[in-house]
Amino acid sequence: MxxxxxxxxxxxxxxxxxxxxxxxxxxxxxxxxxxxxxxxxxxxxxxxxxxxxxxxxxxxxxxxxxxxxxxxxxxxxxxxxxxxxxxxxxxxxxxxxxxxxxxxxxxxxxxxxxxxxxxxxxxxxxxxxGIPYFTAYRALIHKALAKGGERVLIHGASGAVGIAATQIAKKLGLYVVGTAGSKEGIELVLRTGADEVVNHRDPKYIDKLSVGEKFDIILEMLSNVNLGHDLNLMNSGARTIVIGCRGPVNIHPRDLMTTEGSIIGCALYAASHDEIQETGSALVRGIREGWVRxxxxxxxxxxxxxxxxxxxxxxxxxxxxxxxxxxxxx
Structure with a gap:
């Protein structure tokens, strides 16, 4: 300076x-x-x-x-x-x-x-x-290679990255299931466009997620808590994108072998110049079109x-x- x-x-x-x-x-x-x-x-x-x-x-x-x-x-x-x-x-x-x-x-x-x-x-x-939307775009587009018609689970969908990811996923034509931890958060995620929302403070919320169809993409904001469960929620060839973590985690690799799925890290600081410009251009268009909110x-x-x-x-x-x-x- x-x-x-x-x-x-x-x-x-x-x-x-x-x-x-x-x-x-x-x-x-x-x-x-x-x-x-x-x-x-x-x-x-x-x-x-x-x-x-x-x-x-x-x-x-x-x-x-x-x-x-x-x-x-x-x-x-x-x-x-x-x-x-x-x-x-x-x-x-x-x-x-x-x-x-x-x-x-x-x-x-x-x-x-x-x-x-x-x-x-x-x-x-x-x-x-900035950080929320650029991270969500990187996770869905650059890392998960998301495409229309896929099912995505967004942990912590009421947070800033989760809101951004929900808007981007709906723009791409994905079916979005989010989690949130309060009545207000659940209502916000539904208003944002998610197709379903589950309360992650419900002790049985993993069981509820396991009942229906599994997921092609999982966006993981707290992998030290959820990653082990995520492996059992993945479709064949699914991708779990690790966006946040606050400690170590134990997983069973056999669960990953069963689906031949992938666990992929996501760090915005590793994005290239071209990726940043692509993301920025997409978000500026999204602001103009009204879906970035x-x-x-x-x-x-x-x-x-x-x-x-x-x-x-x-x-x-x-x-x-x-x-x-x-x-x-x-």
Whole structure:
């Protein structure tokens, strides 16, 4: 981050650890690079991965100090000399920022990770697109190679990634069965377009899923809890995509041999430039067509960013995305 005369408010992490390591400070506004876009951030999205990075429990860690946050929505403040797609004043959303992230009044983002935000979506909704929708698209399209007519089980379908996956799957013509952990979450998933929803807090919910037809694709948000069960819910040649995990798991490989199914990992940071651009283009079309519609669970004031980090991994019964209002839209 280059020195600038202008200062901004930002949360800075100088040491990996708990939420107390996130401190609100005044730091220089970053100077835009040649192929970068400087965004005036109105909303910053909060994802579980943000908490894993902050605590130092993630494979890819930024150099310290760093500003947390990967997703943002706002307006273009300035652009680098080689930027061709954006100009000052454009409404945009972003994903996959560098170490100087989006939990700040301004964020510098490489041009390929910035996308136009139509006025049909609010800045809150724009900040809910990045990680959730790019992850869901990668899981279904790049990893599962989903095609119309297949059956997909989406664990945690009421969370931000689950909502995104449900919308993408229905656009592709899949039959969607989701799980959620609250009455409100179940209603949200049904409104989003799922064909069936099961309460995963019901002790017999696995039995209920086992009664009917099995699945061609399973999107697994909590593989340390569910993966063993997933192997018995798979059709022949099915694919279980591991999106989230919070610990080790024991499975019986014979269950996988029976179906000749696959367990495939999904990590957004491994996506290529072309995959990111393909995903972004598809989502921008989806916004224009009206089927990309993020669900917002909670909006926090900027000073409450630490509480948002805590809630995103501790709240039971998710109902969409947690978003931080960095500054108010004029």
């Amino acid at each position: 280059s020195t600038s005369a202008k200062m901004m408010r930002a949360f800075l992490v100088r040491q990996f650890g708990g939420i107390d390591q996130m401190k609100l400070e005044r730091v220089p506004v970053p100077t835009v690079g040649d192929k970068q876009v400087l965004i005036k951030v109105y909303s910053s999205g909060v994802n579980p991965v943000d908490t894993y990075v902050r605590s130092g429990q993630y494979k890819v860690l930024p150099d310290l100090p760093y500003i947390p946050g990967k997703d943002a929505a706002g307006v273009v403040h300035s652009v680098g000399a080689s930027v061709t797609k954006f100009k000052r004043g454009d409404r945009v959303f972003s994903s996959q920022t560098n170490r100087m992230g989006t939990l700040a009044e301004y964020a510098c983002v490489d041009e390929p990770n910035v996308f136009p935000l139509a006025r049909s979506l609010s800045f809150y909704e724009g900040a809910a697109i 993020p669900a917002i669970d909670m909006v926090y004031g900027f000073e409450l960013a630490r509480e948002a980090h805590s809630a995103v991994v501790q709240t039971r019964g998710s109902k969409g995305k947690h978003v931080i209002e960095v500054q108010k839209e004029p």
